[in-house]
Amino acid sequence: MLLKTVNLTKYYGNFLALDKLNIEVREGEIYGFVGPNGAGKTTAMKILACLMNASAGEAYIDGISIMQNPAKAKKLIGYMPDFFGVYDNLKVDEYLDFYADAHNVPKGERGPLIDDLLRLVNLADKKDKYVDTLSRGMKQRLCLARSLIHEPKLLILDEPASGMDPQARAEMKFILKALKAQGKSILISSHILPELSEMCDRVCILSRGKAVVSGNIDEIMDTMGRRAKITIGFLADEDLQNGVAVMRTNDLVGEMVREGNNVEAVFNGTDEDISKLIKAFALSDVRIVSISKTVQSLEQIFLEVIGNEN
């Protein structure tokens, strides 16, 4: 396990911002931290990047305790903050050289390293431009390059694609996948689940400082019961009345909404359960003319998960 947290907890004064977080990031995987604004993503990441103390709990990077041995742990981590500051009239290569120097990268190695990194983040042609003249998306990619300068094993990226247009987001994803292919492990945060789900091996959904659910996307969908909605069309009003009575006796049927001769209902069962429901209609002489099922999207599930917590 490359990263492991044990009951990681953070109070700001009396406010509990992170409540006994337990996550494990495996070597070579992309792990997503998803949650709405204020969920505690940045708090957790700042602690893991050794920039802030936890109130309680432990965290280990490659077996090294970040509490006992932060200097050693820090060398293994590349951190990209959610906001980055002033650039003091530096050119792109000077900027990276400054950080390379701060990380004691030998002078002779810096040039080729910086060229490699700029190529990776698609900024090779901006090498001698002033950082201030870069677009927001370019600055974010430069910041990613900066977090890689000391060749860390684990990247901690706090919303690296925030504020980017769709093309820039796609480019960022492509770069992160390339990094994974190079063997890097990545912890990445976002408040958009579908955006992370495609790229992440596993995710943890945070809400109000608590991990609500975690695992790979399929496991999470299973935990959430792959909730679906079914819409049933009844032939006549009497069929609808009797049909609703049948559905009320079925534990898998949730909230129902009537529209004309149709009923839309939350359904927590499998396809086999739907066929049983159809059989139950037939046994009660309920005449149905149509039935359709829509599975909830990842985003709907996410909203439901965090909604229940709020």
Ligand SMILES: Nc1ncnc2c1ncn2[C@@H]1O[C@H](COP(=O)(O)OP(=O)(O)OP(=O)(O)O)[C@@H](O)[C@H]1O
């Ligand atoms: N320095 C601080 N002092 C007091 N409270 C703080 C501090 N930093 C964060 N908080 C609070 O802790 C909670 C978690 O904040 P955090 O920034 O970790 O959330 P986040 O998941 O990163 O949110 P966002 O999606 O907006 O970036 C919030 O309620 C926030 O107001």
Ligand SMILES: [Mg+2]
């Ligand atoms: Mg944040």
